[in-house]
Amino acid sequence: MSTVRQKTEEQSQQGQEKSSADQAGLIMCEYERSEQRTAESTAESPPTLIGPDMDSMERPANPIHHILKHKTTSNMAKLQRGDPQLKSEKQVKFGREISESSEDEGPEEVAFEESKSVALKSAEEALRARRREKELLKEKRRKKQLFFQEQKKKSLLSEALLEEFDTVPQKKKKLSVEKEESKNEEKEENMQEIKSQKASRSLQGNCSVMRVKDKAADESLQQSAMDFIRSRLYGPGKDRTTNAELLSLEKKRGANQGAAVQFVNKKLGAEQKAKAEKCNKRFIRKQKLIPS
Amino acid sequence: MGEFNVHRVRFFDYMPSAIRALAFQPQRERIAVARTDGTVEIFNRADCFFQEKVIPGRQQAATEALAWVGDRLFSAGLNGEIIEYDLDNNKTKYTIDAYGGPIWSITSNKQGTHLAVGCEDGTVKLFEVHEDRIQFERNLAKQKGRIISLSWHPSGSKIVAGMMDVIHIFDTETGKLRALAFPSYDLLGTSRSQECVVWSVVYLSDGTIISGDSAGKVKMWDSRTGTLIKSHQVTKWDVLTLSVSQDETSLAVGTSEGHVVQFQFLSMVLGQEDKEWVRTRTFKNHTHDVRAVLEVNTAIVSGGMDTQFVVRPLLDKIDERGQASALRNIQFPHRRLVSCARKAGLLLFQYPGHLELWRLGESEGNGERKRENTTLSIKRKRWIAYSTVASFRLYRLHCENNNVSIIKVSKLPKVLSSANQICFSSDSSHLFVASTCSSVHVAILNQSGCKFVCTLKPKSGSGQAINLLAASEDGKWLASANSDHEVQIYNLNKMKPHCTVPVHSSGVSAMAIHPTTNNLFMVHADQQLTEYSVEKKQYTDWSRQVQRHGLHSLWLERDTPVTNVTFNPKNPAHIVLHDMYMFCIIDQTLPLPDQRSQFYNQLTLRSMPEKERKKHSHAFKMCKIFKELLFVELMEDQSLVVVERPLMDITAQLPAPVRQKKFAT
Numbered sequence: 001m002s003t004v005r006q007k008t009e010e011q012s013q014q015g016q017e018k019s020s021a022d023q024a025g026l027i028m029c030e031y032e033r034s035e036q037r038t039a040e041s042t043a044e045s046p047p048t049l050i051g052p053d054m055d056s057m058e059r060p061a062n063p064i065h066h067i068l069k070h071k072t073t074s075n076m077a078k079l080q081r082g083d084p085q086l087k088s089e090k091q092v093k094f095g096r097e098i099s100e101s102s103e104d105e106g107p108e109e110v111a112f113e114e115s116k117s118v119a120l121k122s123a124e125e126a127l128r129a130r131r132r133e134k135e136l137l138k139e140k141r142r143k144k145q146l147f148f149q150e151q152k153k154k155s156l157l158s159e160a161l162l163e164e165f166d167t168v169p170q171k172k173k174k175l176s177v178e179k180e181e182s183k184n185e186e187k188e189e190n191m192q193e194i195k196s197q198k199a200s201r202s203l204q205g206n207c208s209v210m211r212v213k214d215k216a217a218d219e220s221l222q223q224s225a226m227d228f229i230r231s232r233l234y235g236p237g238k239d240r241t242t243n244a245e246l247l248s249l250e251k252k253r254g255a256n257q258g259a260a261v262q263f264v265n266k267k268l269g270a271e272q273k274a275k276a277e278k279c280n281k282r283f284i285r286k287q288k289l290i291p292s
Numbered sequence: 293m294g295e296f297n298v299h300r301v302r303f304f305d306y307m308p309s310a311i312r313a314l315a316f317q318p319q320r321e322r323i324a325v326a327r328t329d330g331t332v333e334i335f336n337r338a339d340c341f342f343q344e345k346v347i348p349g350r351q352q353a354a355t356e357a358l359a360w361v362g363d364r365l366f367s368a369g370l371n372g373e374i375i376e377y378d379l380d381n382n383k384t385k386y387t388i389d390a391y392g393g394p395i396w397s398i399t400s401n402k403q404g405t406h407l408a409v410g411c412e413d414g415t416v417k418l419f420e421v422h423e424d425r426i427q428f429e430r431n432l433a434k435q436k437g438r439i440i441s442l443s444w445h446p447s448g449s450k451i452v453a454g455m456m457d458v459i460h461i462f463d464t465e466t467g468k469l470r471a472l473a474f475p476s477y478d479l480l481g482t483s484r485s486q487e488c489v490v491w492s493v494v495y496l497s498d499g500t501i502i503s504g505d506s507a508g509k510v511k512m513w514d515s516r517t518g519t520l521i522k523s524h525q526v527t528k529w530d531v532l533t534l535s536v537s538q539d540e541t542s543l544a545v546g547t548s549e550g551h552v553v554q555f556q557f558l559s560m561v562l563g564q565e566d567k568e569w570v571r572t573r574t575f576k577n578h579t580h581d582v583r584a585v586l587e588v589n590t591a592i593v594s595g596g597m598d599t600q601f602v603v604r605p606l607l608d609k610i611d612e613r614g615q616a617s618a619l620r621n622i623q624f625p626h627r628r629l630v631s632c633a634r635k636a637g638l639l640l641f642q643y644p645g646h647l648e649l650w651r652l653g654e655s656e657g658n659g660e661r662k663r664e665n666t667t668l669s670i671k672r673k674r675w676i677a678y679s680t681v682a683s684f685r686l687y688r689l690h691c692e693n694n695n696v697s698i699i700k701v702s703k704l705p706k707v708l709s710s711a712n713q714i715c716f717s718s719d720s721s722h723l724f725v726a727s728t729c730s731s732v733h734v735a736i737l738n739q740s741g742c743k744f745v746c747t748l749k750p751k752s753g754s755g756q757a758i759n760l761l762a763a764s765e766d767g768k769w770l771a772s773a774n775s776d777h778e779v780q781i782y783n784l785n786k787m788k789p790h791c792t793v794p795v796h797s798s799g800v801s802a803m804a805i806h807p808t809t810n811n812l813f814m815v816h817a818d819q820q821l822t823e824y825s826v827e828k829k830q831y832t833d834w835s836r837q838v839q840r841h842g843l844h845s846l847w848l849e850r851d852t853p854v855t856n857v858t859f860n861p862k863n864p865a866h867i868v869l870h871d872m873y874m875f876c877i878i879d880q881t882l883p884l885p886d887q888r889s890q891f892y893n894q895l896t897l898r899s900m901p902e903k904e905r906k907k908h909s910h911a912f913k914m915c916k917i918f919k920e921l922l923f924v925e926l927m928e929d930q931s932l933v934v935v936e937r938p939l940m941d942i943t944a945q946l947p948a949p950v951r952q953k954k955f956a957t
Contacts, residue, residue, distance in 0.1 A: 222371050225393075225396075225412060228438075232506060232530070238529070239529075240949065241948065241950070243945075243946055243949065245951075247943060253954065261940070265940070268944055
C-alpha cells in the first residue's frame, strides 16, 4: 500500500512539472468526469458521511481499489472546494482508475439501504432526544408543584387550630357589618389578628398580645396616603436639592454676593464639616503622615 | 432720642408650617388658608389681607382641601374626617367621618346645596348641606384607584374626578360616567415608568375640563366628545394645583418648581372670535413647591411649602396705584407670639405645642412642654396663663435669683374654658379672659387662687370673637377689639361698658392704653394711626391732626401690619411700635412729616450738627437695623428687647426644593 502511495505521489509530482496549459486541458476533461462522479455520489449518499459501506465489505478487499475509493470521496469534497493541488493529483488518479478499476461495475455508489438506515437512525435519535427533554420538563414541573403546595401548607395554620376558633370570628362579623364595605380590609386584618392572637396563645412564641381596639386601622391608611404623597413629590425619581444649595445659589447670583451658606452659617455646614474632618483623619492615619 | 441697650434675641425658633389649601369666599372677600399643622387662617382681602382669625387644629387632621358653602367653611383631611368650623368663635364646630378612608379633595356646588368628597377607596361621596349639619346622601359609582381631585360643573349636574392616569366624569343624578384616559406612552413611544397622577381638575361651564398632572402638563379636554384639545408642557416637575377665575377667562397653575403660570382665554388673532387658552405670564415668587393657588379676579394668591402667603396683583386689572397693587408676601402671623414681663425681664415664647420661658441678661431657659395646641399665652410678673383648645391653665411663677419655679393653680372657675385672648391687669390682681360673643370674663387673682367676678358684655351684642385686649395701668379701663372692627371700652370700677370707639373701616392690628394720659392708641391694618381719649370719649387732638395731615406715603406703603405698641415710661410722648421690617418711635411733640420730606431721616440727622437737627426732625423715628422682627419691647431699665427670626433660618429647615439649573452656576 505504501509503495502505491509513494508512486502516486511521485507521479503527482511529475504531473505538476508539466506545462500549465496541458495541465489545464487535462484538468478540464478530468473535471468533467469528476463532475459526473460527484453527481452520482451526492445522489446516493451524503458526501460528509464516509462510513463503512456495504459495497466494499461485499467485494474482495482490493487494497488499491479501497484506497482509491477513499481518495475519490475525499477528493470529491476537495474538488467541490476547488482545491488546486487536487486537480493535479486527480489527473494521475483518474488515469489510474481508468486503467486499474476497469473491472468494476461503475462508479462507486453508496447503497440506498445504507443511507436509509443512517437517516432513520438519526430520525429516531432525534425523537428519543425530544422525548427525554419532555420528560425532564415534566419532572421539573412536578417538583415545583409539590414545593409550592408544601409552602402553602406552611403559611396556613393547621386545620385543628382553624376549627378551634371558628366560633369567635362570627361574633366579630356581626359588629362590623354595620360599618361600610370599604372597611373590609380592616375586618380581614382584624380577623387575622384574632387568629394570630389565638395562635400565639397556643404557639407560645415571641408573640405579644394586643387588643384590636388599640390599633387604629385608620391610621395605617392615613400613613399610606401620606407616604404616597411623599414618594410622588420627594421620591426616588424626583430631582431635588438641598436648602443650603438653594440659599447658596441665591447668594452667588443675588445683589449682595457672598460665599455659600455652608461656610457662613456654622449650623448649616456642620454636617459637611464633620464628614470632612473624619475623612482627613482617616487619610492621615492611612498615609501615616503623623508618626505615632 | 437717646441710646438704648439692645437685647437681641434670636433663639425663638419659630417655624411656620406649609400652606396646603386655599379657598376664596367672594361674598365676604375672605380667603381661608389651611396649613399642614391643621390650623386654618382667614385673611380679609378687602382689609389689606389682614389675618383676621386663626383657628388652631391638630396635626393629625392632615388637612388636604377646603371648601366654602356660603358663609360656612368645611375642610377635609387624610384622617377621613370632614370638619366644619365655627368662624364666630374661632374653633371647630363638629367633625364627621366620611367612612371612605383618607379624603383627598372636597368641593361644593355653585348652588350651595351639596358637598362632594373624593376618597381613597375610589368613591365620590355626596353630602347634603343642611342648616346646622351635613348629611350623607349617596355614593357615586365606585372606581378602582384613589380619587385625587374633584371639580363640579357650574350647573351642578356633573362632577369630574381626577385619578391616577385617568379622568372620570360623573353625572350627579344618574351616577353614570365617562372616562378620559391618559396615554400610557409618551411622544417618543416609550412607556412611562410611573403612573400619571392628576393632581387637579377644573370643570368649566362650556364643557372644557382642564387638568394638571404629575408629568408637568396642563391638558384641555372636551367633555362632550371625550377628546384632548390641547396639551401644554408647563414644567419638568409636577403641576400641583389649578384655579380658574370666576368669569373663566384666566387660569392660574401652581407647579412644584415654585412658579405660578397664568393661562388666559384669548383669541390668537386680534378681533377674531375663536378663543383658546394661551399661556401668558409666569410668576416666580416662591422657592419651594406651590401647593395651592387662587385666582381672585384682580390678583393671584399662592401658597406652598415655603410657608409664605403671596399675593400677586394682576396689574392689567388694576387702575390706580395703591394697597391693591402691591405684591404682598405674608410670612409671620399678624399677632403677637411673644409675651414679656417688663420689670422681671422675662420672655414667654409661644410655640404650637409648648411654651418657653426665658430670662434676659443670661441665657438660661426654662421650657415647659404641653401636649395640646396652645392658642394663647400671656404672662405678668407673677403669673402665667395659657389656654389651649380644650382647657385653660393658670400658673404662679416664683423667680428667685437664679431659680424659676412654676406652681399650677388648681380649681379655676368653670367659666374660664378655652380663650382667644388673655390679659392681666398691670398690678397682677385681675385676669381678663375673652370668651364667646365678644364678652370678657373678669377674675380676681390672689394668694389662694383665682375667683370669678363677673362677665363684661358689649352693648352691640356682636357674636364675633375678640382679637385684642388691652388694660390700663391704673386698672380702671379695659379695651377689647373684635373681628367686626369694633372696639369696646369697659369701666372696671363699675364693671360696665363705658363707650365704643367709632368703627374704622380697617381692623385693629395692635392697641395699647397709655399709662398716664389713658389714651387708647390703635394701629389699624391699613397702617392708620388713631388715638382715642377714654375719659373724654373722643379722639385726641393729635389723632385729628394726623388724620388731617395724612400720613407719609412711605408709612402707608408698608406691607406688614404693626403687631405691638408700647410706651416709654420715662417719656410720655413716646410710642414704640414695630412691624416685621422696622421698629419706630413716634414722638408726639414733634411735627408730622410732610409728603415731600425725607421719611427715613435718622442717619441724615445724625450727620447734622445739633442746631440743624431740630429743624429737620419729625415725629416718626424709624430704625431698620433689625430685620424680621417678631417682637420689640422697651423694658423698665430703658433697654430694648428685639426678638428676631431670620428668614434664612426658616428656609434652612424647610423640605427639599427642586433642583433648578440656572445659567452660570
